[in-house]
Amino acid sequence: MKTTVYVLLVLICLTITAFYFLNGTAVITAEPVASLPESPWVLSGVEDTSGAELFASCASCHMADGSGRSDGEVPRLAGQSEKILVHKLQKLRDGSSYLPVMVPFARALTLAGQNQVARYMAGLSNIGLTVEAGLNGHHEVPSAYQEYCAGCHGSVGEGNDALLAPKLCGQHSTYLVRRMTEIKQNIRGDADAAMISVLKTVSQNERQEIAQWLEAFQCTAGQDSSEQLHSGSKS
Numbered sequence: 609m610k611t612t613v614y615v616l617l618v619l620i621c622l623t624i625t626a627f628y629f630l631n632g633t634a635v636i637t638a639e640p641v642a643s644l645p646e647s648p649w650v651l652s653g654v655e656d657t658s659g660a661e662l663f664a665s666c667a668s669c670h671m672a673d674g675s676g677r678s679d680g681e682v683p684r685l686a687g688q689s690e691k692i693l694v695h696k697l698q699k700l701r702d703g704s705s706y707l708p709v710m711v712p713f714a715r716a717l718t719l720a721g722q723n724q725v726a727r728y729m730a731g732l733s734n735i736g737l738t739v740e741a742g743l744n745g746h747h748e749v750p751s752a753y754q755e756y757c758a759g760c761h762g763s764v765g766e767g768n769d770a771l772l773a774p775k776l777c778g779q780h781s782t783y784l785v786r787r788m789t790e791i792k793q794n795i796r797g798d799a800d801a802a803m804i805s806v807l808k809t810v811s812q813n814e815r816q817e818i819a820q821w822l823e824a825f826q827c828t829a830g831q832d833s834s835e836q837l838h839s840g841s842k843s
């Protein structure tokens with residue numbers, strides 16, 4: 609008789625524990641923005657409805673077409689890789705990238721909003737801005753780019769998501785030159801260590817030449833730009 613009572617008690621305790629455990633798990637999964645996941649860009653199932661609406665609040669500085677400013681103060685984000693954009697926003701949100709002007713806007717976004725606006729910007733065309741189309745694909749790759757940069761940023765600056773190396777082709781040359789100087793000095797505190805040491809061997813003239821070539825090479829969003837290179841400049 610005593611044993612039956614004990615067994616019953618144990619069973620009741622187990623049921624109660626299991627109930628709270630399962631309930632507790634459900635609450636944790638449903639928790640919103642406060643805790644940041646390890647891989648922020650792997651947020652599947654996000655309904656991409658409000659990316660355009662969210663971007664409206666960015667357009668005053670980033671321009672409605674995401675083209676930025678040719679003076680290099682604001683980068684072209686149109687056509688940048690979605691994963692890179694999410695990564696950049698994430699670093700601004702958690703403070704690991706020091707860029708005070710952007711922090712309030714990045715922090716105003718929810719995690720889902722961050723993904724939506726990144727997807728929207730990635731989908732904007734990065735074609736048709738400052739440079740004559742004639743250069744596209746017919747411009748020789750600067751040897752310094754080939755030697756020092758292509759390994760991480762791709763043969764024509766198309767970027768590499770796995771290395772978190774941004775797409776550079778089509779970017780304003782003024783911005784590229786400024787960022788190279790800033791990265792060399794690690795001004796934002798998040799610069800790639802290997803890139804810093806590479807920059808020490810690249811002269812100011814070479815950086816200028818690379819930047820002008822990258823700007824002129826307008827790779828399209830989502831297009832494999834190495835194809836452009838092969839069909840265009842193999843002569």
Ligand code: HEC
Nearest residue numbers: 662665666669681682683693696697705709710713714725
């Ligand atoms: C008040 C002007 C302003 C607004 C509004 C603004 N930005 Fe920016 N943003 C900037 C400037 C300026 C830079 C570049 C600063 C620099 O390179 O020194 C920048 C840079 C960025 C970058 C690149 C950061 C990096 O690490 O390279 C991203 C991504 C970005 N903004 C996204 C957004 C989004 C998304 C919004 C809207 C939710 C937004 N910005 C609103 C001014 C603004």
Ligand code: HEC
Nearest residue numbers: 756757760772773774784787788798799800802803806810
């Ligand atoms: C070892 C890999 C590596 C090499 C080599 C490298 N980079 Fe980078 N680069 C990165 C990574 C990663 C980032 C993003 C983190 C950062 O901003 O430092 C980056 C960022 C940049 C940015 C800022 C772009 C943006 O949108 O924020 C520019 C410009 C750039 N690289 C140009 C170059 C050039 C030009 C070379 C060759 C002289 C070069 N990089 C060599 C990895 C590399």
